[in-house]
Every structure is written in C-alpha cells, then in structure tokens.
Amino acid sequence: MNEILIAVLIVSGIGLVCGIILAVVSVFTEVKVDETVEKLRACLPGANCGACGYTGCDGYAKALKEGAKTNLCVPGADAVAKEIADILGVEAEDVVEQVAIVKCNGNCNATSKKYDYQGVTSCAAVKTLYGGSGACAYGCLGQGDCVNVCPHNAIRIENGVALINPDECVGCSLCAKTCPNKIIEMIPDIHRVAVRCSNKQKGADTRKVCTNGCIGCKKCELNCPTKAIKVTNNLASVDYNLCIICGKCAEVCPVKCVDWADFSGKHRQNEEK
Amino acid sequence: MDFTGLIVILLTSVLVNNYVLSKFLGICPFLGVSKKIDQATGMGLSVIFVMLMATAATWPIQYYILEPLKLGYMQTIVFILVIAALVQLVEMILKKYVPGLHASLGVYLPLITTNCAVLGVTINNITDGYNFIESMVSSLGCGLGFLLAMVLFSGVRMRTENCDAPKSMKGLPITLIAAAIVSLSFFGFSGVIDNLFA
Known part of the structure; x- marks a missing residue:
C-alpha cells in the first residue's frame, strides 16, 4: 500500500512541479497577439475550409490585417464580410455566394x-x-x-x-x-x-x-x-x-x-x- | 575522463545505432518533414536541442528521485511527463525571446513532444548505464544522427519526387522504398567503430 502511495505522490508531485513551472513561465513570457487579428479570427466561421485560399481561418485573419480582400469567406457570406469590414473600417464588399x-x-x-x-x-x-x-x-x-x-x-x-x-x-x-x-x-x-x-x-x-x-x-x-x-x-x-x-x-x-x-x-x- | 570512450559513444550513436535508420524510432518526422532540406535541417536541429534538454532533465530524475525510491518502473510515464513539459517550456521561451527561431521551428516543436526518438534516447541512456556526461554525449550523437538521416533522406527524396516512378508507386510507396535503401546503406557501418578503436 505504502509503495503505491509513494509512486502516486512522486509522479503527481513531478507533474505538479512541471505544471507550476509552466504556469509561472507562461505569465512571464506572454506574447501579445494583435488584437485586430484576434477579433477578425473570432468573427470568421472557424470551419478552416480554405475556400478563401488561405490556410484556414487563422491564415485568413492574418492576411486580412495585411490587406486581403474582405469578401473571400464564402461560408460566412455577407454577414461575415460586413463584420470584417466593420472591424477594419472599410466598405463591405458583396460575397458571391x-x-x-x-x-x-x-x-x-x-x-x-x-x-x-x-x-x-x-x-x-x-x-x-x-x-x-x-x-x-x-x-x-x-x-x-x-x-x-x-x-x-x-x-x-x-x-x-x-x-x-x-x-x-x-x-x-x-x-x-x-x-x-x-x-x-x-x-x-x-x-x-x-x-x-x-x-x-x-x-x-x-x-x-x-x-x-x-x-x-x-x-x-x-x-x-x-x-x-x-x-x-x-x-x-x-x-x-x-x-x-x-x-x-x-x-x-x-x-x-x-x-x-x-x-x-x-x-x-x-x-x- | 576517458575521452576515447566518449568519441566511441558519439560515433556509435551517429552512425551505427542511428535512431531513425537502425532503430526505426522517429519515423514520423523522418517521412513527414523530409520534403525540403531546410525544413529537414530545422527539424533535426530542434531534435538535437530537445534531446539534450530532455537528457539533462531526465538523468537526474532517474538517479536522484526514481532510483532511491525504487520507482524505476515509473520511468516511462515520468519521462513522458517531463519531456512534454520541457518542450512546452522551450516553446514558450522561444516564442518570447527568439521569435524568429520560433517561427521557423514552430510547427516541429509540438511534434517533438510526442516523438519516440526523444523518449528512446533518454531511456536507452539509463539502460546502457551511462553516467551524466556519457548520456549527454550519447544524446548529442543521436540528435546528430537524426539530423544526418533527415538531411540525407531529404536529398534522396528530392530525387524521387522528380523521377518518373510507375503510377502506383508515386508518392509514399517510392518514399518508403527509398527509406529502406538508405537504411540498408547504414548497415555498412556496423562493426566499423569497434574495430576503429580496438
């Protein structure tokens, strides 16, 4: 019984130490993601279908920030195009459904x-x-x-x-x-x-x-x-x-x-x- | 310190006991990321780095925590835990302080977390009874061997991509055959090292 207890304690202890180190380091090494990109990503459907021609929704959000066209998300259609345009402050373009x-x-x-x-x-x-x-x-x-x-x-x-x-x-x-x-x-x-x-x-x-x-x-x-x-x-x-x-x-x-x-x-x- | 012994360990783990081509560990990145030489090099370098870090962390754990408490049988679980945490840690630190390197390694680091070659190196170091320095040298050798295999094979693969293989052999089948031949060629090294320093 004692042996099992020691094993459980040690392994969970090691896990705990690893977890604490990771948690502490993650606070110190936090990298700020561009807020606009995050917002853009949030309004995309998240299907990662690639219909826009970029590598999934994350890729498209990044490309949008750098000036990609706002009407490329076909699954999202006009509603998403309008949201994107609002965030970027440009005029909404119609999506060809x-x-x-x-x-x-x-x-x-x-x-x-x-x-x-x-x-x-x-x-x-x-x-x-x-x-x-x-x-x-x-x-x-x-x-x-x-x-x-x-x-x-x-x-x-x-x-x-x-x-x-x-x-x-x-x-x-x-x-x-x-x-x-x-x-x-x-x-x-x-x-x-x-x-x-x-x-x-x-x-x-x-x-x-x-x-x-x-x-x-x-x-x-x-x-x-x-x-x-x-x-x-x-x-x-x-x-x-x-x-x-x-x-x-x-x-x-x-x-x-x-x-x-x-x-x-x-x-x-x-x-x- | 027996310097010759260290060199033997290094060369043995690079050439004779090559992890990919002789022990068949780490085949997933070997086939997955060997399409281009620069990617293969990136992957190889990050594997060397993680192998060294992992050995530096797991060797003391084995001898100062697990052995005194007679918990040797928990080795695999504890090592996986530590390696996974370590890779995560390295990724976070790289992301913050060396964003360039992180961007180029980014995809491969999480891949290495679950790479059996890394776990294999740390466990083999213990079973071979190496001391700390020997373990580090052996890990370096294994990492270098992995890099060598990746770079060699990406060169081979660039040729097979361009060659006119039969339709049913195109893609993965011809890659696997090429991998087998490269692996065979490494069998030529067995026995060489022992005789070299005999």
Missing part, C-alpha cells in the same frame, strides 16, 4: 457496374481499380468521400450518386476539392441550370454506359439565347457568366441531363427572409 452541384446523374437505374467492389469505402480507393466500379469512367464513384468531408452534412449518396442539398450547402468547396473525378462544381447560387453529366465520350458510347448521360446533341446550344451553354468534347457545359437563367436549355434536353432546379443555398435563403 456559391453552391456545389454534382455533375453526374448516373444513378443505379441509369448505369451499371463494371465489377462488384468490396473494398474500403473511399472514392479515391475505388478509382485506383480500373477507374472505378461504375460503367462510366467519368461519373460519381458513389463511395461518399464528399459526404465525409462536408462540414455541414449537406451531401448524401442516394441511389449510387452524390446528392447535394442546397439548403445546407454553404459553398466551402471542400467536396469539389475532394472528388477524385472532379465532378463537383462550384457555381454562384443564383443559377438554376446544371448539366448533370461529365462524360466526354461520343453520344453513342455515353448512351451505352448511362441512359442519363449527355449525348452531345447540341439542342441546348441551339436553343440558348445568349450562347451560355455549349457542347465541347461531346459534353454540354454552362458559362455561368453568360447564363440569363431562362431555362430554355432544360426544356429541350432529350435525356434530361440539363437540370433545372433551385440551387439557392443557405445564405441566399437567409437573405431573402
């Missing part, structure tokens, strides 16, 4: 499997095996790497395809960076058109692997009044700078891969309220 869209609709009814994958549930892993288990080499791998990385639980895998709930998406672009097939795109969230396909094969070949894929028929291109949607490499793509959100492309698409939907994300809905 973004939302992520998945450019694939190859669900289990439309496409088939090349082989039965039974490995680690990771898109990156399955992609190393013959470019994925799906018949289409361009589409969603369906293992949910984007689901795991999303800080706001906005993504789920439904019927084999990633589905992003715009109501929860704050536009941090972590999913777009993670997707090994790069089929997630960030678009300004006022838009309503999304091409739900990434297959660059010729129409007939696309058709063979997926009935929801873009066949490159150019009907959307011909019907677009501003030439915002174009078929390049057998795949329709939208130039969101030119799109006037008329919806004519979606009306004519024979395979319904040009999707017309409401992508207004969390921020825009808050603003409209």
Whole structure:
C-alpha cells in the first residue's frame, strides 16, 4: 500500500512541479497577439475550409490585417464580410455566394457496374481499380468521400450518386476539392441550370454506359439565347457568366441531363427572409 | 575522463545505432518533414536541442528521485511527463525571446513532444548505464544522427519526387522504398567503430 502511495505522490508531485513551472513561465513570457487579428479570427466561421485560399481561418485573419480582400469567406457570406469590414473600417464588399452541384446523374437505374467492389469505402480507393466500379469512367464513384468531408452534412449518396442539398450547402468547396473525378462544381447560387453529366465520350458510347448521360446533341446550344451553354468534347457545359437563367436549355434536353432546379443555398435563403 | 570512450559513444550513436535508420524510432518526422532540406535541417536541429534538454532533465530524475525510491518502473510515464513539459517550456521561451527561431521551428516543436526518438534516447541512456556526461554525449550523437538521416533522406527524396516512378508507386510507396535503401546503406557501418578503436 505504502509503495503505491509513494509512486502516486512522486509522479503527481513531478507533474505538479512541471505544471507550476509552466504556469509561472507562461505569465512571464506572454506574447501579445494583435488584437485586430484576434477579433477578425473570432468573427470568421472557424470551419478552416480554405475556400478563401488561405490556410484556414487563422491564415485568413492574418492576411486580412495585411490587406486581403474582405469578401473571400464564402461560408460566412455577407454577414461575415460586413463584420470584417466593420472591424477594419472599410466598405463591405458583396460575397458571391456559391453552391456545389454534382455533375453526374448516373444513378443505379441509369448505369451499371463494371465489377462488384468490396473494398474500403473511399472514392479515391475505388478509382485506383480500373477507374472505378461504375460503367462510366467519368461519373460519381458513389463511395461518399464528399459526404465525409462536408462540414455541414449537406451531401448524401442516394441511389449510387452524390446528392447535394442546397439548403445546407454553404459553398466551402471542400467536396469539389475532394472528388477524385472532379465532378463537383462550384457555381454562384443564383443559377438554376446544371448539366448533370461529365462524360466526354461520343453520344453513342455515353448512351451505352448511362441512359442519363449527355449525348452531345447540341439542342441546348441551339436553343440558348445568349450562347451560355455549349457542347465541347461531346459534353454540354454552362458559362455561368453568360447564363440569363431562362431555362430554355432544360426544356429541350432529350435525356434530361440539363437540370433545372433551385440551387439557392443557405445564405441566399437567409437573405431573402 | 576517458575521452576515447566518449568519441566511441558519439560515433556509435551517429552512425551505427542511428535512431531513425537502425532503430526505426522517429519515423514520423523522418517521412513527414523530409520534403525540403531546410525544413529537414530545422527539424533535426530542434531534435538535437530537445534531446539534450530532455537528457539533462531526465538523468537526474532517474538517479536522484526514481532510483532511491525504487520507482524505476515509473520511468516511462515520468519521462513522458517531463519531456512534454520541457518542450512546452522551450516553446514558450522561444516564442518570447527568439521569435524568429520560433517561427521557423514552430510547427516541429509540438511534434517533438510526442516523438519516440526523444523518449528512446533518454531511456536507452539509463539502460546502457551511462553516467551524466556519457548520456549527454550519447544524446548529442543521436540528435546528430537524426539530423544526418533527415538531411540525407531529404536529398534522396528530392530525387524521387522528380523521377518518373510507375503510377502506383508515386508518392509514399517510392518514399518508403527509398527509406529502406538508405537504411540498408547504414548497415555498412556496423562493426566499423569497434574495430576503429580496438
């Protein structure tokens, strides 16, 4: 009994001495952090997503002090931009709210499997095996790497395809960076058109692997009044700078891969309220 | 004081018993921070520093506190505690008085807190029965050996980054293979030191 007591006392004694020394030294060696940076850091969301282009929220706060643009925090949106501008005493700039869209609709009814994958549930892993288990080499791998990385639980895998709930998406672009097939795109969230396909094969070949894929028929291109949607490499793509959100492309698409939907994300809905 | 003995200890711990390449301790920073030579050097230097400090603190604790009280079995826990506190202390002091050095070492110092090479050195000094001076020399040698391994390997790694490795071998796999070959080359030193001073 005595031995145990001594051991406990000695070890906790050493710990106590270390703690006291650290506490005393920390008082003497206190370094003042810049107050503005601390305030800026406090008003940032703290998700450390890196959408601003800096290394997390701490990096952005430091860069702001040194004159970085105030409207780079996409997840924080206008509210955070305004707070930052108030602290720095500059005029608030509008943030372009973004939302992520998945450019694939190859669900289990439309496409088939090349082989039965039974490995680690990771898109990156399955992609190393013959470019994925799906018949289409361009589409969603369906293992949910984007689901795991999303800080706001906005993504789920439904019927084999990633589905992003715009109501929860704050536009941090972590999913777009993670997707090994790069089929997630960030678009300004006022838009309503999304091409739900990434297959660059010729129409007939696309058709063979997926009935929801873009066949490159150019009907959307011909019907677009501003030439915002174009078929390049057998795949329709939208130039969101030119799109006037008329919806004519979606009306004519024979395979319904040009999707017309409401992508207004969390921020825009808050603003409209 | 047997000067030759100290040199043997130093050279042995640098070359023959290299902590990274022969004992496989401290592999995490060895693979993690060896991408660039300057970072590798920074990490190596801070490891030398922490190893010396840790030995200076743990040797007296072992012989003046733990041994008299027959608490040798608490060695690991006490050493971890002391090393962690020590690294924290060093970090705070550096932050205040040498901000430049702190900024360049900043990331590595907390990494060293949980580095098994540091704990390994302090414990091995005790098990090898070194006295205080010998322990310090041995720690210096281990630190230098770590620095040597880091710098050598970062050079190797710069080559492997540029080489056209097969796709499945790119990145970590080719790094591990390179590490194995570097480690093999250090086996050439075994036996050299003993014969040198025989």
